[in-house]
Amino acid sequence: MSKSIDQKARWIEWMDRALQLASLAEGETSPNPLVGAIVLDKAGVLVGEGFHSGFGKAHAESQALVQAGIKARGGTLVVTLEPCCHFGKTPPCTDAVLQSGVQRVVIAIEDPDPRVSGKGISILRNAGLEVVTGVLEEQATFQNRDFIFRVKNGRPWGILKWAMSLDGRIALPNGVSQWISNTEARESVYHLRSKCDAVIIGGGTLRNDNPLLTTRGLANPEPLRVVFTQKLDLPADSQLWDTTVARTLVASGINNNKSMKRFPAGPEFVQLERSTPKNLLEVLAQKNCNRVLWECGPLLASQAIQEGCVQELLVILSPKLLGGEPARTPLAELGFTRMDEVLLAKRISFENLGDNWAIKVRIPMDK
Amino acid sequence: MSKSIDQKARWIEWMDRALQLASLAEGETSPNPLVGAIVLDKAGVLVGEGFHSGFGKAHAESQALVQAGIKARGGTLVVTLEPCCHFGKTPPCTDAVLQSGVQRVVIAIEDPDPRVSGKGISILRNAGLEVVTGVLEEQATFQNRDFIFRVKNGRPWGILKWAMSLDGRIALPNGVSQWISNTEARESVYHLRSKCDAVIIGGGTLRNDNPLLTTRGLANPEPLRVVFTQKLDLPADSQLWDTTVARTLVASGINNNKSMKRFPAGPEFVQLERSTPKNLLEVLAQKNCNRVLWECGPLLASQAIQEGCVQELLVILSPKLLGGEPARTPLAELGFTRMDEVLLAKRISFENLGDNWAIKVRIPMDK
Numbered sequence: 102m103s104k105s106i107d108q109k110a111r112w113i114e115w116m117d118r119a120l121q122l123a124s125l126a127e128g129e130t131s132p133n134p135l136v137g138a139i140v141l142d143k144a145g146v147l148v149g150e151g152f153h154s155g156f157g158k159a160h161a162e163s164q165a166l167v168q169a170g171i172k173a174r175g176g177t178l179v180v181t182l183e184p185c186c187h188f189g190k191t192p193p194c195t196d197a198v199l200q201s202g203v204q205r206v207v208i209a210i211e212d213p214d215p216r217v218s219g220k221g222i223s224i225l226r227n228a229g230l231e232v233v234t235g236v237l238e239e240q241a242t243f244q245n246r247d248f249i250f251r252v253k254n255g256r257p258w259g260i261l262k263w264a265m266s267l268d269g270r271i272a273l274p275n276g277v278s279q280w281i282s283n284t285e286a287r288e289s290v291y292h293l294r295s296k297c298d299a300v301i302i303g304g305g306t307l308r309n310d311n312p313l314l315t316t317r318g319l320a321n322p323e324p325l326r327v328v329f330t331q332k333l334d335l336p337a338d339s340q341l342w343d344t345t346v347a348r349t350l351v352a353s354g355i356n357n358n359k360s361m362k363r364f365p366a367g368p369e370f371v372q373l374e375r376s377t378p379k380n381l382l383e384v385l386a387q388k389n390c391n392r393v394l395w396e397c398g399p400l401l402a403s404q405a406i407q408e409g410c411v412q413e414l415l416v417i418l419s420p421k422l423l424g425g426e427p428a429r430t431p432l433a434e435l436g437f438t439r440m441d442e443v444l445l446a447k448r449i450s451f452e453n454l455g456d457n458w459a460i461k462v463r464i465p466m467d468k
Numbered sequence: 469m470s471k472s473i474d475q476k477a478r479w480i481e482w483m484d485r486a487l488q489l490a491s492l493a494e495g496e497t498s499p500n501p502l503v504g505a506i507v508l509d510k511a512g513v514l515v516g517e518g519f520h521s522g523f524g525k526a527h528a529e530s531q532a533l534v535q536a537g538i539k540a541r542g543g544t545l546v547v548t549l550e551p552c553c554h555f556g557k558t559p560p561c562t563d564a565v566l567q568s569g570v571q572r573v574v575i576a577i578e579d580p581d582p583r584v585s586g587k588g589i590s591i592l593r594n595a596g597l598e599v600v601t602g603v604l605e606e607q608a609t610f611q612n613r614d615f616i617f618r619v620k621n622g623r624p625w626g627i628l629k630w631a632m633s634l635d636g637r638i639a640l641p642n643g644v645s646q647w648i649s650n651t652e653a654r655e656s657v658y659h660l661r662s663k664c665d666a667v668i669i670g671g672g673t674l675r676n677d678n679p680l681l682t683t684r685g686l687a688n689p690e691p692l693r694v695v696f697t698q699k700l701d702l703p704a705d706s707q708l709w710d711t712t713v714a715r716t717l718v719a720s721g722i723n724n725n726k727s728m729k730r731f732p733a734g735p736e737f738v739q740l741e742r743s744t745p746k747n748l749l750e751v752l753a754q755k756n757c758n759r760v761l762w763e764c765g766p767l768l769a770s771q772a773i774q775e776g777c778v779q780e781l782l783v784i785l786s787p788k789l790l791g792g793e794p795a796r797t798p799l800a801e802l803g804f805t806r807m808d809e810v811l812l813a814k815r816i817s818f819e820n821l822g823d824n825w826a827i828k829v830r831i832p833m834d835k
Contacts, residue, residue, distance in 0.1 A: 265784055267797040267813060267829065269636015277806055361689055416634055418785075420829050422811035424770055424802025428795040432635040435791025438642055444789035446634060446821055456815055458827075460636065462787050 109236050112207045115139050116237040119246055122152040122161070123181050124375065126295035128320060129155050131391040134212075134248035134448045136161040136182045140168070140203065144176035156389065157190040166201040174202035176340040181241050183212040183234075186221040195224045205231040209241030213252040220449040247392040250412065256382035257408045260291065261464075264417035271399070271427035278380055280411040282329050285454040289448075293415065295320035297387040298390035301381070302444055304330035313340045314396065316349050323347030325388070328368075329381050329401065335364070349390075352381050377403040399433040406444070407435065411464050414446060418458040436450070476603050479784045481816040482506050482546040487611055487619070489519040490548050495663035495687060496522050498758040501579075501615035503528040507536035509569065510573075511539040515539040523756065532567040541569035548608050550579040550601075553588040555576070560589045572598040576608030580619040614759040617779065623749035624665065626777045628762040628769055628831075629657065630798040631784035633810040638766070639796040643676055653784045658778070660782065662687035665757035669749070670768040671697035681763065682709045682714050690714030694769065695735075696748050702732070709734050717755075719748050735779040766800040773811070774802065775790040778831050781813060785825040 123137030130153055132134075138161035140149035149172070151164025162184050166173055185207070188250035193394055198206060206225050211234070217282045227234050242249065247258035264282035265271050272278035280287065294300055302312065307328050325343050326349045333353050341349045344367035351368050354376025364370060373380045378401065385393060396403055405411050416431075423429075427446040437443050446462035453459075490504030495502075497520055504776065505528035507516035516539070518531025533540055551561035551573070565573060573592050578601070579585055609616065614625035631649035640647035647654065661667055662683040671811050681693045688703050693708050695718045700720050708716045708756075711734035718735050720735050721743025729738060740747045745768065752760060762772055772778050781785050783798075790796075804810050813829035820826075 183741070207668065212825075260747055265636055266810070267827070269797050271631055273804055273807070274801070277805070277807055279807060282797070399793075406789070412653045414634070418827075420813040420815055420827075422773070422781075422799060422802065422813065423804060424810075424829075425797075425804075426766075426801040428569060428797045430636050430792075430795045430797060432791045434641070434793040435789065437640055437790060437792075438644070440640070440644055440648070443633070443640070443791075446787040446789060451778070451825075458818075460634070460785075460787075460825075464789075 106248045108233060109208050110136075110234045114234060115141065116181065116207065116241075118150075119179050119181050120237060122150055123244060125152055127153045128298075128392075131298045131390040131418070132248075132251070132301070132386075134182055134245045136180065137178040138162045138178060138203075140165045141177045141179070142169070142172045145177075148172040148176065151400055160185065160194050161192055162194045163191065163197050163295060165204075165423070166197055169192065169201070170184075171202075176203050177205040177207060178203045178384050179207045181209045182223070182245065183208050183210065183217055183219070184222045185212065185214075185217050186224050187216045195221050198225060199228050204232070205233065207233045207236055209235070209237050211223060211248045213322070223451055239450055246412075251386055251391050256379065256386050256410065257390040257393045258412050259294070259382065259395060259405060260297065260394055260403065260413045260415060261411040261415070262293065262415040264422040265431055266419055266421040268422050268424065269431070270299040270423040270425055270429050273423055274425040274427065274429065281417065281419050281421060281423070282417045283455045283457045284317055286419070286457040286459065289317055289454055289459060290417070291316045294324055294395050297324050297392045297394040299325040299393045300325050301327040301329055301393055301395050301397060304328060304332060304399075306339065306396070308336055311336070312396070313339055313346070325350055327352060327381070327385070327393075328398070329353075329378070331358060331376055333364070337365075339365070344368060352384065353378070365451070368389065377408060378410040379408040382410050399431055403433040403435055406432070406464065413449070414462045414464060415461065416460040416462075418452070418460060420456055475600060479546060479600060479603045482508065482577055483548065483574065483608075485517075486546050486548050487604060487607055488612060489517055492519055493521045494796040495665070495759075497522065499615075499618070499666045499753075499756040500567060501612045503547065503549045504546060505529045505532040507532045507540050508544045508546070509536070509539045510542035512544075515543065523637075527552065527558055527561050527803055530558065533564055533570075536568070537571075543570050544572040544574060545570045545675040546574045548575065548576045549612065550575050550584055550586070550588045551592070552579065552581075552584050553591050554583045562588050565592060565597075566595050570597070572600070574600045574603055576602070576604050577612070580616045589784070610729065613779075615674050618753055618758050623753050623831055624757040624778065625759045625779050626749065627660070627664065627759065627780045627782060628772065628778040629767070629780060629782040629784070629788065632798055633786055633790040635789050635791065636798070637790040637796050638798050639793055640790055641794065641796065642680065643791040643796070645677070648786050648788060648790070649784045649826045650786065650822045653786070653826065654815065656821055656826060658683045658686055661691055661761055664691050664759045664761040666692040666752055666760040667693050668696055668760055668762050668764060669703060670764045671695060671699060672765050672767070673763070675703055678703070678707055679763070680713070691761070692717055692757070694719060694748070694752070694760075694766070696797045698743055699730070704732075708730070709719050711735060719751065721747070742780040744775060745777040748776040749777050767799055769798065770800040770802055773799070773831065780816070781831060783827040783829075784821070785827060787823055803809070
């Protein structure tokens, strides 16, 4: 059943287009994956396309097949993710594929969801369709890295972001940090938030910075704003307590009745079983988060890294020199004593944002 | 006497070539500037070129004019710096220019040396020659920024270099720092050293790292290795005490007889009047340094910045995460309490060195 590289190569351009379609809904489909689909008729002419635009909405394959109608017969469906074979919010896509009359299905990657995970492909093959898999596999895996990670690990993909000066500082010695980065960089952070399901800070950041944590209207609804606090020692006034702009969740593992009296009216409260970043992310996965953004201080950031809750890092680097003793640095103790122990990140991208730089890296998965 | 832009524009290509010639001796001419010169005959054909290759050696104009011989008559001399008009190690270049018979001299910038500074140009004009000035002025100023700075300020141009992790650390909490940067980055530092007249560290770096501080053979002679120490509490063994590889200078402002007993045989010792980075650089200017490289720890680096002894910064950024509490950061306290006080550097260049980045910035002159 294995397909040769040549057979795959035929479909690369169409799969690339399907991936582009899928990406249109980035940040809007959680807990679902991004999916794009294209239907070609028997002669190879484009007759339908679609993408999954959000949880509960039509699947990409269904949209593309509906658009193609009878022109799909004898044709090809190109889809970025294996079609589902179970009833969820919508009927199984494999049914729609079989009914459409296409004779071939080209797939980038298998659905990691254990309810699908190869079963969709088997159903199609058993029905006599030609199924080509692994077309632009790497790109498709990258596109849905958060969904795949969440399905496999039970917690969302974590991105940690900080803005620092050229001498590695995230604040002046007195805590002042507004602003180290420039306007372009801060706007790029609003954009990043709009691609995430939740933005997480700790109690310290809430008390020091009183941040708004929104996308400034780039996403509707705004991502969930999460305060992870050990002490529940929360300020009476905070921009986060106004939940007309965006929802706020306060999570804590310690039930402190004295502080609870002061708990604000707007936010939702979640009592964690364990007061750890990992447990917080497990709860956020249950709340349909595929991708979260950590915008916290050094202690929580280090803890999140050590518990495997950070997969990507965005460092905004600003050509300023802040100095400071004791230092305000992005991370706290990671427990390393030798240079061969330290985390060696893999570079993803590098971008100029005015006079700032945006550096994106992958945190190694095996540490 | 002012020349129009059009008149200058005619000479840009030739001046660009003269600047290229000058750059061939980068790091080898101190305390002299870099100078390149070209002679064109009456018809505008190239008949001579030269560059200043080192202190005490022939000046660029002389070389180019000797090469041109009688073809210079009625021609043009294009030179990156105003010809000198005083006896130094060689006779005044203005004499050679007048004797050559050129009818025109094209100059990028005036010599900041008060013994010249416009006088060379006056001599030529008074003798009836046409003199065009300000051709590629900005580039020529940049090329000789260290020489110009030293002449005006009495101390060499300072470059501060550090290698840090993506979380702004220059060492692990236990002081381990070898290596944060990769091989390509370390080789680029050898190259940078070869363009500098001296490399400076503090006593702490000497004791912790026992560095070699050479160019690994890229420069001959090697730049002067300088240890700036308050305490003269120097180790008995150090790579720097072997002065067969490169010269070493130990500078201190405090005469500590007890430690002096242990002073090693090879290095030169200098007693500073004031134990400050600025006084050290004044001494190094007297020792013919136009450009020095600071490779010191955070305390000395911060002091050097605060005393205006750092004009450029090279940050090698490595995609590693080190963590650490208390932090080992590139700079110590700079005394800022508001974000509008901090040093805002100007970006010069950005380079990929394997998986490392080399970031070069200018430190503002007015802070």
